[in-house]
Amino acid sequence: MFQEILAQIQNYHTIIIHRHMKPDPDALGSQVGLKEIIKHNFPDKRVLATGYNEPSLSWVAQMDEVADSDYKDALVIVTDTANTPRIDDKRYTKGAFLIKMDHHPNDDVYGDICYVDTTASSASEIICDFAQTVGLGLSDEAARLLYTGIVGDTGRFLYPATTCKTLAIASFLRQFQFDFAALSRRMDSFSLKVAKLQSYVFDHLEIDPTGAARVLLTQETLKHFDVTDAETAAIVGVPGKIDSVETWAIFVEQADGHYRVRLRSKEKVINTIAKRHDGGGHPLASGANSYSLAENEQIFQELKDLFA
Numbered sequence: 001m002f003q004e005i006l007a008q009i010q011n012y013h014t015i016i017i018h019r020h021m022k023p024d025p026d027a028l029g030s031q032v033g034l035k036e037i038i039k040h041n042f043p044d045k046r047v048l049a050t051g052y053n054e055p056s057l058s059w060v061a062q063m064d065e066v067a068d069s070d071y072k073d074a075l076v077i078v079t080d081t082a083n084t085p086r087i088d089d090k091r092y093t094k095g096a097f098l099i100k101m102d103h104h105p106n107d108d109v110y111g112d113i114c115y116v117d118t119t120a121s122s123a124s125e126i127i128c129d130f131a132q133t134v135g136l137g138l139s140d141e142a143a144r145l146l147y148t149g150i151v152g153d154t155g156r157f158l159y160p161a162t163t164c165k166t167l168a169i170a171s172f173l174r175q176f177q178f179d180f181a182a183l184s185r186r187m188d189s190f191s192l193k194v195a196k197l198q199s200y201v202f203d204h205l206e207i208d209p210t211g212a213a214r215v216l217l218t219q220e221t222l223k224h225f226d227v228t229d230a231e232t233a234a235i236v237g238v239p240g241k242i243d244s245v246e247t248w249a250i251f252v253e254q255a256d257g258h259y260r261v262r263l264r265s266k267e268k269v270i271n272t273i274a275k276r277h278d279g280g281g282h283p284l285a286s287g288a289n290s291y292s293l294a295e296n297e298q299i300f301q302e303l304k305d306l307f308a
């Protein structure tokens with residue numbers, strides 16, 4: 001299927017790349033990494049990346065200005081996005097041909113070509129695999145972006161989705177010229193306010209004897225620590241550092257009163273719970289939406305029931 005994707009890239013002059021809303025380093029790394037690879041190998045093509053510019057991740061990449069008219073006769077590629085409602089920038093339907101490249105469970109099969117590899121650690125790993133397989137060269141910047149995405153989605157090679165292929169691809173990317181130490185430091189550091197939020201999470205985490213744990217971050221708490229919803233990404237892994245915690249939910253109250261639920265697990269599959277509550281994601285890392293405190297209780301009960 002990689003050859004078919006290459007053929008479509010060769011076919012089109014304008015290529016617009018999308019990814020999911022609320023981007024993380026893998027969403028941006030795969031999106032702009034692919035853009036850089038196409039530009040590097042086909043300098044005459046017009047390649048654009050679209051979506052919201054997340055301020056806390058501006059150091060990863062910036063988006064382009066994309067006009068409606070750019071979609072005329074364009075190829076659209078969406079990376080790292082399992083389902084169409086989560087695609088950032090709804091104009092993805094306006095191109096001439098649509099390709100999905102993703103590593104989440106393929107719950108929503110969309111696109112004229114749909115390439116999904118759930119064994120890949122990250123969408124960035126897939127983009128690098130694609131380039132290597134079809135013989136496209138990488139620029140240093142593409143390598144930096146893809147390495148960033150892989151480190152982001154694997155928790156720096158910690159999570160079980162890290163395979164020998166992931167490590168081989170990371171090793172390949174490490175051969176390019178980018179400031180590896182600065183990047184590693186950047187991805188391992190957080191602001192003082194996030195550090196304080198982290199200690200709030202440790203202080204307020206409720207740990208059930210089963211190993212299910214939860215914490216609620218209200219709008220008031222976010223305001224108190226002066227952190228945005230996006231910045232809570234830096235504390236999602238925190239409860240898992242505690243040895244007695246097996247699976248956990250971080251309920252983040254949104255401005256409209258509903259809750260974004262960030263679910264993580266060491267071994268028990270939790271995306272089934274996410275799917276029951278307006279969400280989805282990976283077996284051990286998913287997200288859901290809850291519309292009341294009662295639903296929060298229900299989600300926590302479902303986490304505990306995993307151990308029944």
Ligand code: AMP
Nearest residue numbers: 262263278279280281282285286287288
């Ligand atoms: P997050 O907690 O937002 O970092 O999300 C963890 C994983 O779950 C990511 O792979 C997301 O793409 C996925 N995910 C998060 N929220 C949703 C949602 N509402 N629907 C589907 N997948 C989601």
